[in-house]
Amino acid sequence: MNKIEEIKEYISLLENSSLSVLEIEKEDGTKIHLEKEHPAQQIFNASPIGAYQPTATDVPTPAPVQPQAPAAQPAAPEEDAKTVNAPIVGVFYAASAPGKAPFAPVGKKVSKGSTVCIIEAMKCMNEIQAEDDYEIVEVLVKDGDLVEYGQPLFKVK
Known part of the structure; x- marks a missing residue:
């Protein structure tokens, strides 16, 4: 090539x-x-000299702006809830192979150093290990999802 x-x-x-x-x-x-x-x-070029320029009569007048209700405040995060975030960009896998039990299902207590998931990056399977002892409260991504650096993967306590 x-x-x-x-x-x-x-x-x-x-x-x-x-x-x-x-x-x-x-x-x-x-x-x-x-x-x-x-x-x-992206940079948009201005129209060339001599090109059509709208006049005040060509431009419709905007409708009056209606006041909006205040936006709902997000729920306060649980004080003891933490997240495990993706250390790299790649594809998230909850188990070692399709049909196998997930490394870290909801409710599982994991210890420091144990594998919680795999992230595939550039055809390399990277085992992601727990950085501390905790319990999995919620899995925030689906098996096979593309994850970004720093994206929360699990809620833990």
């Missing part, structure tokens, strides 16, 4: 994923850094 085709393949992978940055370092020392442009970062 020539380098142009390889780069096009990397671009296609980035465009068809939820990732915003892709960095690759090859064995020969070649580094590739690709970033998606976020909609908020």
